Structure formats: structure tokens, C-alpha cells
Amino acid sequence: MAHIGILCLAATGHLNTIFPLGRELQRRKHQVTIFSDPRAKAKALAAGFNFCSIGFTPDENGKIQKNTTLANLSNIYDTLQRFARIAETRLKTAPAIIAEQNVDALLVDLSVFEGGTIADYLNLPYVTICCMLPFYQDSAIPPIPTTGRYNPAWWAQLRNRAAYSLLNRFAQPVWQIIADYRQKWKLPAYSQINDIFSHLAIITRHIPEFEFPRQLPPHFHFTGPFHQAIERQPVEFPFEQLNGKPLIYASMGTLQNRFERVFHAIAAACVELDNQLVISLGGGLAPEAFPNLPGNPLVVKYAPQLELLEKASLNITHAGLNTTLESLDYGVPMVAIPITDDQPGVAARIAWVGAGEFVTLSRLNVSSLQNAIARVLTERSYKQNAVRLQKLIHKTGGVTHAADIIEQAVSTKSPVVC
Known part of the structure; x- marks a missing residue:
């Protein structure tokens, strides 16, 4: 059986995605270790997982409390600047911590943009887990931080390209830090943003019927939700x-x-x-x-x-x-x-x-x-x-299907094609 590490954010929505998947892998006799910031420790241990802190405690200003939306350009810029600082900290500290645990593979939360680079440096197979709507860039659809509706018209695709271009410009500090570390570690450079996704398997919990028409790689998998697969902590309610x-x-x-x-x-x-x-x-x-x-x-x-x-x-x-x-x-x-x-x-x-x-x-x-x-x-x-x-x-395999994909990716180290 494999020792599988999960590199993820500590936010509730991310843990509610990761924990059911970790529990299913444990049920299949795999060892599971969560790598996250200290906020996740108590919840991870209570859920029965090994836990290792990657040593970063996000400041509470990361929570959006102003009367803005992500469509507000200054808010986008501030968020991505913060992500750049977090990425640099993880790239400095996480490889040694993960290596000490002797894991065989990583599951990387999509929001940990630098997770694939860490896995590549450690020569570990990894699978991308989409705890949020996947931001796999495709000019056929609007970027996910917008409420733009799907429209196949040529002018809509031009609009989408312009929006992606702006977002990528704002995200340049993140991509530059990742590029610097890939060069330092003698890893192949990324040629496009979508390269941060795993080349073995990408897993999202929604269903294709809830997605705009688009082209996705053959190792992209819609599995259905995980939330029924693990008990949640009881909440008192009148x-x-x-x-x-x-x-x-x-x-x-x-x-x-x-x-x-x-x-x-x-x-x-x-x-x-x-x-x-x-x-x-x-x-x-x-x-x-x-x-x-x-x-x-x-x-x-x-x-x-x-x-x-x-x-x-x-x-x-x-x-x-x-x-x-x-x-x-x-x-x-x-x-x-x-x-x-x-x-x-x-x-x-x-x-x-x-x-x-x-x-x-x-x-x-x-x-x-x-x-x-x-x-x-x-x-x-x-x-x-x-x-x-x-x-x-209800017709999807949910967490069971996702675990099947992960096991195949880890054991074969080859793309798992739909």
C-alpha cells in the first residue's frame, strides 16, 4: 500500500473536499498524511490523519472582509500578491518536510499553485484535486472569477482572452516565483499556465452537465461530489x-x-x-x-x-x-x-x-x-x-471513482485517460 501525502489549503471548503478523499484512501489501507498550515492540524488529527505543518500561518487579512468582489481589480491584485508570498514560503519549506515523511505520491490542492513544482522536485507522482472550480484556461469560456455567461460567438472568445490576459498579468508574481524555483531546481520550464495541473490526472467533484461546453485534456475527470463520504463534526441546532x-x-x-x-x-x-x-x-x-x-x-x-x-x-x-x-x-x-x-x-x-x-x-x-x-x-x-x-x-462514483483514479495514477505513473 502507498503512503499518500495531501498538500492543501486549510480553509473549510478545501478540507471538506480533501478529508472524504483521504478517508476513502485510508479505507483502502493507504497511509495518508495531510500537509497544510497549522490551522488545519486539529481538524486533520480529529479526522484520523497524520499531519505535518508546512510552517506557514496565513494572516487573517487573507479573508475578504471589504465590500468588494473579485471583479474589483485591486482585490484581485492583492489576493495574488498574497498567494505569491505563500508560494515562496511553501517552496522554501515544504520539500524537506514532505521528504522526511517518505511519501510515495502527492495529491495537490489546485489552489496550491506551486504544488506540482514541489512534487516534480521530489520526483513524486501527483494528482491535481480541484477543491474549487477548475481554472483550466480555455478561451471558449469566461474566467472563473467572473459571472460571464457562456457564449460561443467569436467576440465572446476575444473578451475571454482579454480577461485571461489581465488575470495572468496580475498573477505574474506567483508564476515568476514558480519559474525561478523550477530553474533553480533544474526542472523543465512551464510553457503555459495550464502546466501547473498534473499530467497524470486532474479530478474535479462537479459533473460535466454543470460545466460550460469546453475542451479539456483526456486525463481530466468529473467524479461527482465527495461530501456524503465522511461524517462531519456534529453542530448544535435548535x-x-x-x-x-x-x-x-x-x-x-x-x-x-x-x-x-x-x-x-x-x-x-x-x-x-x-x-x-x-x-x-x-x-x-x-x-x-x-x-x-x-x-x-x-x-x-x-x-x-x-x-x-x-x-x-x-x-x-x-x-x-x-x-x-x-x-x-x-x-x-x-x-x-x-x-x-x-x-x-x-x-x-x-x-x-x-x-x-x-x-x-x-x-x-x-x-x-x-x-x-x-x-x-x-x-x-x-x-x-x-x-x-x-x-x-447520484449516478456518479464520487469519492470511490476519485480514489480509483488516484490508485491507477500512483501505481502506473501514467496518465489516467477517461
Whole structure:
């Protein structure tokens, strides 16, 4: 059996992707070690994994707390500058730490841009795991930090190329640090951004029906979600306060969740509906910060998301990929309010497949949100499309399929072709 290392970010959405995969590999008698920053240690140990800190503690300013979106150019620039600093720290410290553990292969979180270079330096086979929407660049589709909709027209492709060019310019500090280390370590230079992805296998948890039409390499695999494959830590919730009315569940995730005006808009937009609104603050704010929300919704610091989605008729979400896939897994349509990262791209896909609508942060007000909620609740097509995708998700192999791909890649060290 192999010793498999997992190099990943410590954010909740990433760990919720990685842990089920690690647990399945453990079930198959592989040894699993998590390599991440110290924030992940307690959760990794509690989940039963070996853990090694790569010695980097991100500052809390990495959390997007300003009233911006990733479409804001200064915010994109700041985020990528921070990623460059993180990449340099990992490239300095991670190889020695990983080498000490004698792992046989690495699973690299896509958001660890330099992970493939670390694996190449250590001469380890690696598989790319897409904890977020894959940013595999393709001029046929808009970049994932935008809410651009798919359009095959020539002018749309020119628009996409221009947007990728701008993003790559902003990301130049990251790519330059990676290029410097590849030269220092006498590794072949990357010829394009897509070279950071594994040449053995790329795994994403969404499904092709939730992706824009595009060309992807033959070793790119859609496996379906992992979230049902591992038990989550129990979350206390006052189920006795549910009143039996159709449930609307609202959450802005666990990182970009400090936008008080967003929660006020959600509450005000739902006040006239014959539904019960449950708002999960994701730990960013305390329920006491919202004593007088319109309609008196049930507000909690954390919520058992899967249990509430099972009861929900609508999910108001930040369009994080984890929450979106969980919502579709329960056939629940959505109204998305994307904030940053890949959330705009996920929101665009929610609208494209007809499973919901989105309202950008810049256009968010009570009226715009009311209109979107009313459409999704009253037009049957949204629910029908959510259920259609639910059925497709339930046909996927999920974490079992992903583990099969990883085992084949690790054992053969050859591309695993669909």
C-alpha cells in the first residue's frame, strides 16, 4: 500500500473536499498524511490523519472582509500578491518536510499553485484535486472569477482572452516565483499556465452537465461530489424552533461571511414570504449582531448544512462550489450572491443550467434579491433543473471513482485517460 501525502489549503471548503478523499484512501489501507498550515492540524488529527505543518500561518487579512468582489481589480491584485508570498514560503519549506515523511505520491490542492513544482522536485507522482472550480484556461469560456455567461460567438472568445490576459498579468508574481524555483531546481520550464495541473490526472467533484461546453485534456475527470463520504463534526441546532413552513436556508460560507448588509438584504427580501428563513453566519459574526432583522429569521452561528438542505425549498448561497454541489445533491434550487474566488463562475453556471439565479454584490439590494427569490420559488423550471442535476449526481462514483483514479495514477505513473 502507498503512503499518500495531501498538500492543501486549510480553509473549510478545501478540507471538506480533501478529508472524504483521504478517508476513502485510508479505507483502502493507504497511509495518508495531510500537509497544510497549522490551522488545519486539529481538524486533520480529529479526522484520523497524520499531519505535518508546512510552517506557514496565513494572516487573517487573507479573508475578504471589504465590500468588494473579485471583479474589483485591486482585490484581485492583492489576493495574488498574497498567494505569491505563500508560494515562496511553501517552496522554501515544504520539500524537506514532505521528504522526511517518505511519501510515495502527492495529491495537490489546485489552489496550491506551486504544488506540482514541489512534487516534480521530489520526483513524486501527483494528482491535481480541484477543491474549487477548475481554472483550466480555455478561451471558449469566461474566467472563473467572473459571472460571464457562456457564449460561443467569436467576440465572446476575444473578451475571454482579454480577461485571461489581465488575470495572468496580475498573477505574474506567483508564476515568476514558480519559474525561478523550477530553474533553480533544474526542472523543465512551464510553457503555459495550464502546466501547473498534473499530467497524470486532474479530478474535479462537479459533473460535466454543470460545466460550460469546453475542451479539456483526456486525463481530466468529473467524479461527482465527495461530501456524503465522511461524517462531519456534529453542530448544535435548535430544530425545535423550525415551524413547519417551507424552509429557506441562507449561508455565505465560512470565509466571506462578514457582510452585514448582505444578511440584512436577505432577511428583508424574505419577510413577506410564507416561509421560514434560517441564516447560518458561518462563524464570521455572532447571532447577537443581528437582534432586529426583518421577519425575525432563525439566525445561528453555524448550522448542520446537509440536514437543513434536506428540508429546504430554496438555498440562498455565496455560490461556493461545496455548498452548490450539496444543494444540487438535494435537488434544491438556489439564489446566489457570489463574493470572490471562483464563486462568480459557479454562480454563472447555476444560472446557465437553470437551477437558480444570481445577484452580484454590486447590484444587491432588497428589490433585486426579492425578484430573484420570487422567480426561483414560483417558476417550476428551477426546481426541475435542480432535480435533473440531482439525478445525474447520484449516478456518479464520487469519492470511490476519485480514489480509483488516484490508485491507477500512483501505481502506473501514467496518465489516467477517461
